[in-house]
Amino acid sequence: MALKTAGLPSKSTRKESSVSKPKFSKETYIKWYKDMLLIRKFEDKTGMLYIQQKFGGFCHLYIGQEAIVVGTASACRPGDKHMTAYRDHAHPIALGSDPRKLMAELYGRSTGCSKGKGGSMHFFDKEKNFLGGHGIVGAQIAMGAGVGFAEKYNGTDNVAFVSMGDGAVRQGALHETFNMAMNWKLPVVFIIENNNYAMGTSVERTTNVTDLTKIGLSYEMPSKAVDGMRPESVHEAIEEACDRARRGDGPTLLDIRTYRYKGHSMSDPQKYRSKEEVAEWMEQDPIEHCLKVIKDNKWLNEKQLEEISDWVKKEVDESVEFAENSPYPEAHELYEDVYTQTDYPYIKEY
DSSP: OOOSSTTOOOHHHHHHHHHHSOSSOHHHHHHHHHHHHHHHHHHHHHHHHHHTTSSOSOOOOOTTOHHHHHHHHHHSOTTOEEEOOSOOSHHHHHHTOOHHHHHHHHTTOTTSTTTTSSGGGOOOBGGGTBOOOOSSTTHHHHHHHHHHHHHHHTTOOOOEEEEEETTGGGSHHHHHHHHHHHHTTOOEEEEEEEOSEETTEEHHHHOSOOOGGGGGGGGTOOEEEEETTOHHHHHHHHHHHHHHHHTTOOOEEEEEEOOOSSOSSTTOOOTTSOHHHHHHHHTTOHHHHHHHHHHHTTOSOHHHHHHHHHHHHHHHHHHHHHHHTSOOOOGGGGGSSSSOOOSOHHHHTO
């Protein structure tokens, strides 16, 4: 079966380029591998716990898409800001958030990254400049431009990263945002995490423009397709977009083409795609790719690789233990982080 997303390198091309001459350093590949493995195992455990009804609400896993977040994290700077939609577990992990606080948030505990009030779809980490998980489809697009405006207004050289799914690009706010972002040359990188399906609806069924890079054309926004199964490709594209933004030349649209191995959410029966299609994409797995590069270059031996696996397992197990031993929010938390105290009398009345 042919790949549904056009524009990706062939498997043979990827193999030759990755094995013969690695594009990045030993340290970079090891970090990518370690971070992606942690994300994958965290999400695997999350799915198991959800089925066991350890926590409720909606739950959207990132399995298969890990190369996007690690490639972005390795190409950005500490002061850059990040936001995404509700498939948000992987982003803070790639940025260095403590997985214990993330797991506690899933459990709705007070030690969670959003004090147990946000759950799966609303992770936040101010220290790592992760400005959310957002549950409203496409809402983060306009908010991300606002963050970019603030950075430009304050005279920083920070960049705002706004991730969205291929379904969110159908929201009208995107067009207003793109117009403003280009008109004001805002330092924003718009990332489409294009996994081919908006919930269960393929890109082909929602538009006759299946090349999503074309969305930026009417705004003269630089746009390009990126292989989202390879962290190298993501890093290079993000780095180029960041350079443009920091120079004051404005935003970039990246159609990063990837695939989610699991359903849209934990309740998705996935009847809209075949097992063969999923299996073909899994052959391009980014974790296995980095592992192969590491092994081919003899950067780590089997014992060292096993130590990484043990470390990842320990991190995930301790995250679950931390979450299950953490307290639930107390009743007074209902009234905190809701309103801001001000001196305006008309606010005090309410």
